[in-house]
Amino acid sequence: MSEAPGKRMELAAEKGAKGFIYYDDGNFQRYKGYYDYMKNNDRGQMGLKNEDANERANLFINSKLAKVLMPNIDEKNAPETIATKISMNLTSTNEEVDSENVAAILKGSEKPNEYVVISSHLDHIGISADGDINNGADDDGSGTVALLEIAEAFKKSADEGNGPKRSIVFLHVTGEEKGLLGSQYYTDVEPIFPLAQTVANLNIDMIGRIDPKREGDRNYVYLIGSDKLSTELHELSEEVNKKYANIELDYTYNDENDPNRFYYRSDHYNFAKNNIPIIFYFNGTHDDYHRPGDTPDKINYDLLENRSRLIFHTAWEVANRDNKVIVDKATK
Numbered sequence: 001m002s003e004a005p006g007k008r009m010e011l012a013a014e015k016g017a018k019g020f021i022y023y024d025d026g027n028f029q030r031y032k033g034y035y036d037y038m039k040n041n042d043r044g045q046m047g048l049k050n051e052d053a054n055e056r057a058n059l060f061i062n063s064k065l066a067k068v069l070m071p072n073i074d075e076k077n078a079p080e081t082i083a084t085k086i087s088m089n090l091t092s093t094n095e096e097v098d099s100e101n102v103a104a105i106l107k108g109s110e111k112p113n114e115y116v117v118i119s120s121h122l123d124h125i126g127i128s129a130d131g132d133i134n135n136g137a138d139d140d141g142s143g144t145v146a147l148l149e150i151a152e153a154f155k156k157s158a159d160e161g162n163g164p165k166r167s168i169v170f171l172h173v174t175g176e177e178k179g180l181l182g183s184q185y186y187t188d189v190e191p192i193f194p195l196a197q198t199v200a201n202l203n204i205d206m207i208g209r210i211d212p213k214r215e216g217d218r219n220y221v222y223l224i225g226s227d228k229l230s231t232e233l234h235e236l237s238e239e240v241n242k243k244y245a246n247i248e249l250d251y252t253y254n255d256e257n258d259p260n261r262f263y264y265r266s267d268h269y270n271f272a273k274n275n276i277p278i279i280f281y282f283n284g285t286h287d288d289y290h291r292p293g294d295t296p297d298k299i300n301y302d303l304l305e306n307r308s309r310l311i312f313h314t315a316w317e318v319a320n321r322d323n324k325v326i327v328d329k330a331t332k
Contacts, residue, residue: 121176142208211284
């Protein structure tokens, strides 16, 4: 076999398989090498806890074991059902880790049951193998600070009797660096508020630095996803920027053919996959991305302020317009 196993595993699960044994002697060493690397370098993957008591075991085997199960496997070129009793003792080295999303809610004055979610992530990649601390000042300390400042501005307006019409959810998620886990938990497992009543998600992930590969005015921000689901949200975003911020909105990474695939790589995606319109605010990567050098002294605080103001005004318009933004490009 030389085909990737993913689709075969999915099909087997749909057919009720209790497990999946995958034989590909040509690629077995590659799979085993990857497993050994992950095991020896403490680089195991994380995922949300699976409460399914019937969780399937997926095994990759070499030719020696394959021929024990089916001695003539190399000569078989057609599908065949065989009756073979297999007994295995599997020991998991998984560890359960507790982590939390942090959410604050500001109730809307006129449409309290419609929600605008403003998000950033609270985690970073931690301490390197050599003991260096990865500070994460831009990724995503900048988004964290922006979220707090935007929350303070909304609360101040509410205290002065001018709060938003729709409710605002300030969502600080965990586990982004391990696979968007905090936002996945919010959308897929236990939404605090119904997704059907969630109007939009504005996600802030790295807005404090400058992309050295970019040419032009430093007063810019990359926008990703604003037009993917809602033409109306995209047009609103453009109008708000012209009215309040006048920042260059760079759509380089919004391209469907962008090899970086940033649209799929931050917490907004878990909202987008549920047809909730999103905007992802991003300054691009730099030499300190996921390195110890991502420190607070390298943040461009004037740009962080400008970009935060843009996000605040955009959220304000989304929260206070008469009708919620229309989804005209639903994916399902």
